[in-house]
Amino acid sequence: MxxxxxxxxxxxxxxxxxxxxxxxxxxxxxxxxxxxxxxxxxxxxxxxxxxxxxxxxxxxxxxxxxxxxxxxxxxxxxxxxxxxxxxxxxxxxxxxxxxxxxxxxxxxxxxxxxxxxAARARTREGKLQVELAQLGYLETRLVRGWTHLERQRGGFGLRGGPGETQLEYDRRLLKERVNILRKELREVEKQREQNGRARSRRGIPVVSLVGYTNSGKSTLFNTLTDAGVYAADQLFATLDPTLRTVSIPRVGKTVFADTVGFIRDLPHNLVAAFKATLREARESDLALMVIDSADGDMDDMIAAVEEVMEDIGAGSVPVLKVFNKIDRIPGISPHIEHDSAGLPRSVSISAKTGAGVDLLLRAISDRLGHDRVSLELTLPPDAGALRQRLFAMGAIESESYDDSGKACLRITHSRTELARLSARFGGALERYVTAPASFSFRREVWED
CATH class of the missing domain: 3.40.50.11060 (GTPase HflX, N-terminal domain)
Incomplete structure (x- = not known):
């Protein structure tokens, strides 16, 4: 630092x-x-x-x-x-x-x-955010007015006397440093926003792992992505967000984001400082709330995570609860629970042993895939702009050409995004669908 x-x-x-x-x-x-x-x-x-x-x-x-x-x-x-x-x-x-x-x-x-x-931050953004939070905390504790270190007013024709005290000097330096940090963070945040917009344009869903610190998030992240992220039985073992791409059945390429663990009564200056880092949770398509199911205070921990999610503006993100560490509870086996609409609402697993991870992947696929659709299209040569846009979105799984030169595509993407794309091209996408035999987007979906 x-x-x-x-x-x-x-x-x-x-x-x-x-x-x-x-x-x-x-x-x-x-x-x-x-x-x-x-x-x-x-x-x-x-x-x-x-x-x-x-x-x-x-x-x-x-x-x-x-x-x-x-x-x-x-x-x-x-x-x-x-x-x-x-x-x-x-x-x-x-x-x-x-x-x-x-x-x-x-x-x-x-x-x-x-x-x-401060000891755990590794990325530039993490270090900047920690330092900014530290200085915000330190500002209220600059109380030592070191009069023996007073600086004398100088210059020709000026009488000597008490000038800027050490306390005033420290406060001025602190404010200057805070301004520098905020400027640097704005630049880093712009880059992160650009990366997020690029993923959004390509239609790549983001799944964030959130939860109480030491609930096993990083262990689960490693199990799902083979990322090799540091995981240990201690609080805040990992601090900076880590992103990895995994292919999910029926969904395709998906970004998983491991975020900093939450804690009871997380200091407000930390919540404010880490809003940029926690953007991945705020803007994700699905949040996996990892819960230590063997902890007797599980309900309090869930409440603490939900409170922080609200604080960072992620209260509206769809949540799939992951009850982890079932290997520590006798008589509990991996299973999925569904809501009234038939969608998975929770999965019980052990990230350490891998038990139930296949069920978790299936639940993620169900939660993300209910808005996903797979179609086969036949595009004429003059539909090059539409084809190019589908490629840019990452929707095309395969492509071939028939004897007449038409492009035969198989695409998988968000129904909502495809409906909006079809609307921009005057409903062209629906006209070119060859499989299933009959397909149409609901109008209320594709009205932007």
């Missing part, structure tokens, strides 16, 4: 971490504490202590109150903790007060996630 600032130096070092989790309701926070421990493990640190407590509201000064802060200090000293990680958002003043009292680093769950993202 090439930022003018090293992101919040308090996040670095500190291999021994003491965790703090506060319950503000009667709900069981066991799952949230376990998730925080997984985040710490994923960051490379070691959780050596845990402090839990209940409150009706955060304490303005220490978040957990003075008595619990004394208890936390004793725990840090006994465990030789180097960093205290709160499973909550702290105000900058609360962070400073805690650091001053405890004598060690204090960071939040958001800072921890940002640090993990």
């Amino acid at each position: 090439t930022a003018l600032f090293d992101f919040d130096e308090r996040c670095r070092g500190g291999a021994k971490a003491v965790l703090v989790s506060v319950s503000f309701s009667d709900a069981d926070d066991t799952a949230r504490v376990a998730e925080l421990k997984m985040l710490v493990l994923s960051s490379g640190a070691e959780a050596v202590g845990l402090l839990t407590c209940s409150r009706t509201a955060p304490d303005p000064k220490y978040f957990i109150g003075s008595g619990k802060t004394e208890e936390l200090k004793a725990l840090v000293e006994s465990c030789q903790g180097e960093t205290v990680i709160f499973n909550h958002e702290l105000s900058p003043s609360q962070e400073r007060n805690l650091e001053s009292f405890l004598g060690c680093r204090v960071i939040t769950r958001t800072a921890l996630i940002l640090d993990i993202f």
